[in-house]
Amino acid sequence: xxxxxxxxxxxxxxxxxxxxxxxxxxxxxxxxxxxxxxxxxxxxxxxxxxxxxxxxxxxxxxxxxxxxxxxxxxxxxxxxxxxxxxxxxxxxxxxxxxxxxxxxxxxxxxxxxxxxxxxxxxxxxxxxxxxxxxxxxxxxxxxxxxxxxxxxxxxxxxxxxxxxxxxxxxxxxxxxxxxxxxxxxxxxxxxxxxxxxxxxxxxxxxxxxxxxxxxxxxxxxxxxxxxxxxxxxxxxxxxxxxxxxxxxxxxxxxxxxxxxxxxxxxxxxxxxxxxxxxxxxxxxxxxxxxxxxxxxxxxxxxxxxxxxxxxxxxxxxxxxxxxx
Amino acid sequence: xxxxxxxxxxxxxxxxxxxxxxxxxxxxxxxxxxxxxxxxxxxxxxxxxxxxxxxxxxxxxxxxxxxxxxxxxxxxxxxxxxxxxxxxxxxxxxxxxxxxxxxxxxxxxxxxxxxxxxxxxxxxxxxxxxxxxxxxxxxxxxxxxxxxxxxxxxxxxxxxxxxxxxxxxxxxxxxxxxxxxxxxxxxxxxxxxxxxxxxxxxxxxxxxxxxxxxxxxxxxxxxxxxxxxxxxxxxxxxxxxxxxxxxxxxxxxxxxxxxxxxxxxxxxxxxxxxxxxxxxxxxxxxxxxxxxxxxxxxxxxxxxxxxxxxxxxxxxxxxxx
Numbered sequence: 001x002x003x004x005x006x007x008x009x010x011x012x013x014x015x016x017x018x019x020x021x022x023x024x025x026x027x028x029x030x031x032x033x034x035x036x037x038x039x040x041x042x043x044x045x046x047x048x049x050x051x052x053x054x055x056x057x058x059x060x061x062x063x064x065x066x067x068x069x070x071x072x073x074x075x076x077x078x079x080x081x082x083x084x085x086x087x088x089x090x091x092x093x094x095x096x097x098x099x100x101x102x103x104x105x106x107x108x109x110x111x112x113x114x115x116x117x118x119x120x121x122x123x124x125x126x127x128x129x130x131x132x133x134x135x136x137x138x139x140x141x142x143x144x145x146x147x148x149x150x151x152x153x154x155x156x157x158x159x160x161x162x163x164x165x166x167x168x169x170x171x172x173x174x175x176x177x178x179x180x181x182x183x184x185x186x187x188x189x190x191x192x193x194x195x196x197x198x199x200x201x202x203x204x205x206x207x208x209x210x211x212x213x214x215x216x217x218x219x220x221x222x223x224x225x226x227x228x229x230x231x232x233x234x235x236x237x238x239x240x241x242x243x244x245x246x247x248x249x250x251x252x253x254x255x256x257x258x259x260x261x262x263x264x265x266x267x268x269x270x271x272x273x274x275x276x277x278x279x280x281x282x283x284x285x286x287x288x289x290x291x292x293x294x295x296x297x298x299x300x301x302x303x304x305x306x307x308x309x310x311x312x313x314x315x316x317x318x319x320x321x322x323x324x
Numbered sequence: 325x326x327x328x329x330x331x332x333x334x335x336x337x338x339x340x341x342x343x344x345x346x347x348x349x350x351x352x353x354x355x356x357x358x359x360x361x362x363x364x365x366x367x368x369x370x371x372x373x374x375x376x377x378x379x380x381x382x383x384x385x386x387x388x389x390x391x392x393x394x395x396x397x398x399x400x401x402x403x404x405x406x407x408x409x410x411x412x413x414x415x416x417x418x419x420x421x422x423x424x425x426x427x428x429x430x431x432x433x434x435x436x437x438x439x440x441x442x443x444x445x446x447x448x449x450x451x452x453x454x455x456x457x458x459x460x461x462x463x464x465x466x467x468x469x470x471x472x473x474x475x476x477x478x479x480x481x482x483x484x485x486x487x488x489x490x491x492x493x494x495x496x497x498x499x500x501x502x503x504x505x506x507x508x509x510x511x512x513x514x515x516x517x518x519x520x521x522x523x524x525x526x527x528x529x530x531x532x533x534x535x536x537x538x539x540x541x542x543x544x545x546x547x548x549x550x551x552x553x554x555x556x557x558x559x560x561x562x563x564x565x566x567x568x569x570x571x572x573x574x575x576x577x578x579x580x581x582x583x584x585x586x587x588x589x590x591x592x593x594x595x596x597x598x599x600x601x602x603x604x605x606x607x608x609x610x611x612x613x614x615x616x617x618x619x620x621x622x623x624x625x626x627x628x629x630x631x632x633x634x635x636x637x638x639x640x641x642x643x644x645x
Contacts, residue, residue, distance in 0.1 A: 045507040046507055188370075191578065192578040214507070214508055215580065216508075217580030217581050217582050217584075218580050220580060220582045220583070220587070221580040221584060221586070222580075224586075240585050240586065241585055244582055244585055254509060255509060256582060257512075258508050258509050258511060259512075259582055260512075261537055261581060261583065262537045262564050263581060266541055269516065271510070271513045272510075272512075275477040275480070275509075276477075276509075
């Protein structure tokens with residue numbers, strides 16, 4: 001692999017399912033790039049397709065009438081074309097995941113040390129597995145790893161369980177880490193610790209990190225670039241400074257206006273009218289138009305395409321120039 | 325007279341200590357709180373801080389081991405019959421998960437109608453009009469009465485929960501994490517609704533939340549809880565602008581702000597200062613926050629701090645704040 005290639009590239013990813021109400025286009029033409037040593041955020045509300053996009057990276061999507069097209073390359077390898085055996089070798093080694101709810105991702109009847117050991121035994125040849133478990137538990141800040149490796153998941157708090165998940169995810173020094181709402185179930189102080197830890201580990205391992213979240217504050221403090229998704233499409237992308245500082249899409253603007261801040265005077269928040277449409281009944285034209293305060297006739301009829309606002313900042317909106 | 329006056333409220337649960345012995349521990353430990361008519365007060369704390377238990381105790385749902393709770397001058401615990409019903413009409417609650425709080429087999433009209441008929445607030449003839457009025461007040465189309473909870477979005481369900489509470493014209497609404505299960509774009513709508521209704525009806529609100537910014541937006545006053553105790557209390561905007569207790573300071577610095585681009589969170593790395601690591605029976609001596617406190621000195625491990633007034637109406641439970 002040439003080093004200038006991105007660690008992850010997704011192009012024109014489309015994921016659809018069949019349902020009683022017709023075809024559900026859950027992800028509809030997503031393009032995405034994450035470089036080595038870079039943290040990129042994928043932001044959106046429930047049902048926007050951000051988690052499905054993340055799962056597709058390791059071909060983990062299943063469902064009725066699944067259709068998955070496009071191209072996904074991780075560390076130069078074509079994920080959608082590779083055989084199952086190669087995929088198994090990559091999952092957990094080159095590409096690993098941290099999910100939202102650690103208590104449902106850990107096996108409740110296995111000691112945490114044994115669960116970490118499983119990853120190591122599957123992918124690496126290490127003579128002293130126990131020593132490696134202790135090293136990993138120490139790395140993620142789990143106290144007393146020599147004795148705590150024999151504990152069961154229920155003996156840990158949520159924050160400690162998430163550290164176990166991170167130890168498992170990092171056991172094979174992945175080049176690409178997908179963190180899907182890794183701290184949504186945790187308290188803010190623990191969240192801050194987990195992100196501090198992830199940032200330190202990224203520096204050591206030069207990992208590419210794809211952070212899936214709905215929390216714009218976490219995007220601001222952790223990511224270099226961001227993709228904003230709505231109804232299966234990327235509606236805005238660019239550097240965090242550009243997208244959060246000079247949002248061009250009415251949806252991004254709406255999200256930013258809907259987050260209460262501690263450091264600002266308490267003025268009335270606007271929020272966004274209405275709610276996310278059902279994925280089988282997407283509106284014609286721009287998918288955001290029924291909720292958009294600036295929508296005009298063209299928005300009801302013609303679907304907008306991604307346009308460049310400036311170098312590295314793109315937006316999917318007919319009116320972005322007028323709104324700037 | 326205040327609407328609600330709670331003094332030294334303590335709720336105890338059975339638990340097991342490190343040796344496996346059964347012991348009582350205080351989930352809520354001597355909390356005092358007053359709420360004026362129409363006032364909005366927030367309770368902030370992490371999981372296990374006792375904030376939800378306190379909310380329930382104030383509504384008489386959770387038995388209280390010590391302390392008194394007066395609602396409109398009447399002691400809440402020990403109420404019976406007519407007096408209990410009157411109290412329940414006056415103090416209502418909405419919950420985090422609006423789906424779990426609604427009966428999936430009842431239409432929205434039936435859910436709201438039941439409240440009105442149980443409390444004999446409307447005759448069967450008056451009911452439909454009253455239900456429509458309630459739905460309208462929470463911003464829902466009145467054609468929705470024949471629909472079931474699953475046909476609504478999360479935000480709409482929370483509105484239904486609020487409508488059900490409003491049906492009884494309460495003096496007090498206890499809202500336990502009312503927006504943490506909702507999408508960002510919908511959260512603002514619900515917070516605005518709670519604020520507007522409180523102002524229009526002069527209804528007091530006790531907002532239990534973990535999100536500092538949410539409380540800052542909705543409430544006039546705030547209580548910060550740690551391990552069952554109130555560690556700081558004051559005017560919300562002042563407390564959040566310039567927190568005095570090290571715990572409140574730590575909470576504030578942990579909140580990521582969308583405006584602070586590429587400013588890493590201000591937290592000590594690596595160190596596992598997880599509250600769950602500290603056994604709940606061990607803080608018999610000293611300040612319960614001392615093991616996590618960066619400013620802790622010797623005194624903090626040997627002597628329990630009392631709550632003192634640092635400024636007018638601003639109370640802090642710390643030796644050094």
